[in-house]
Amino acid sequence: MQLDPQHTRPTFRKLTRQLSKLGRKPDAETVHKFRTVTRRVEVLVADLAQKRSRNDKKLLKLLGRLRKKAGRVRDLDVQTAALRSLKIPQEPGRKSQLMRTLGEERGKREKKLAKALDNTTVAEVRKRLKRTAGSLEIPENTDPVTMARQKVIDLELDPSAVTEKTLHQFRIAGKRARYIAELAGKNKNAEAIRLVEQLRHMQDVIGDWHDWLQLAERAEKRFGDVQGSALVAALHNVTRAKFRQAVNTLTETRAALAGKKPTSIVAMSHQSSRQSSVAAAAVA
Numbered sequence: 583m584q585l586d587p588q589h590t591r592p593t594f595r596k597l598t599r600q601l602s603k604l605g606r607k608p609d610a611e612t613v614h615k616f617r618t619v620t621r622r623v624e625v626l627v628a629d630l631a632q633k634r635s636r637n638d639k640k641l642l643k644l645l646g647r648l649r650k651k652a653g654r655v656r657d658l659d660v661q662t663a664a665l666r667s668l669k670i671p672q673e674p675g676r677k678s679q680l681m682r683t684l685g686e687e688r689g690k691r692e693k694k695l696a697k698a699l700d701n702t703t704v705a706e707v708r709k710r711l712k713r714t715a716g717s718l719e720i721p722e723n724t725d726p727v728t729m730a731r732q733k734v735i736d737l738e739l740d741p742s743a744v745t746e747k748t749l750h751q752f753r754i755a756g757k758r759a760r761y762i763a764e765l766a767g768k769n770k771n772a773e774a775i776r777l778v779e780q781l782r783h784m785q786d787v788i789g790d791w792h793d794w795l796q797l798a799e800r801a802e803k804r805f806g807d808v809q810g811s812a813l814v815a816a817l818h819n820v821t822r823a824k825f826r827q828a829v830n831t832l833t834e835t836r837a838a839l840a841g842k843k844p845t846s847i848v849a850m851s852h853q854s855s856r857q858s859s860v861a862a863a864a865v866a
Contacts, residue, residue, distance in 0.1 A: 654691045673811065
């Protein structure tokens with residue numbers, strides 16, 4: 583299944599529009615959309631283009647810098663939403679304190695993002711986007727579905743030792759793979775649609791774990807370990823449950839992409855299952 587050129591050109595126009603919106607109103611939705619469309623452009627230029635010009639390389643560098651700054655704002659937005667959803671009766675004061683801390687840091691990160699979006703930088707990004715869009719060449723035989731599937735399958739996975747680093751690697755690879763698969767465009771068949779849904783589900787589950795992990799680490803840094811704070815203990819319980827879910831989702835997705843029968847990496851004991859249920863109940 584070959585790539586649909588009509589599905590690639592609008593991506594550059596979308597990023598130009600999102601760049602303008604981000605400068606005017608860096609709210610949670612705008613920041614998220616900017617990061618998403620930026621990654622789509624990066625996939626087109628870095629993963630699919632037949633060759634990269636000097637302009638393309640400079641564009642990728644500029645986009646990477648802005649995406650990371652927007653990412654720091656986005657992280658705080660999702661951590662705030664996660665913390666708000668945590669329903670525990672203990673330590674309401676500390677929860678409120680952590681909410682204020684997240685809000686204050688979000689304000690600082692937003693200012694840094696706005697500073698990075700100065701008129702000179704924005705003008706340069708637009709100019710380079712236009713040049714890249716006009717010169718982008720993707721091989722005619724490019725099959726986005728096959729390429730996306732292999733991007734996940736080819737990553738090494740030790741079934742006996744899945745770590746936080748492993749999950750993070752698959753989280754990033756899953757995003758890029760999904761964006762590639764979506765480039766099948768209007769001609770997508772059932773196989774492409776199924777692949778996109780599988781990758782989206784894997785990305786969402788692993789991403790959810792990563793958001794809670796960052797929140798738990800932030801809370802522990804501020805209030806101490808689980809012995810000293812019920813809030814920190816609750817966050818770690820949720821994070822552990824989501825880690826197990828993420829590992830199993832990763833295993834199932836890779837098996838499905840490779841056409842194999844999924845085997846759960848994490849054998850959850852009765853106690854682990856009970857802890858997961860309690861943790862899940864704490865999240866509304």
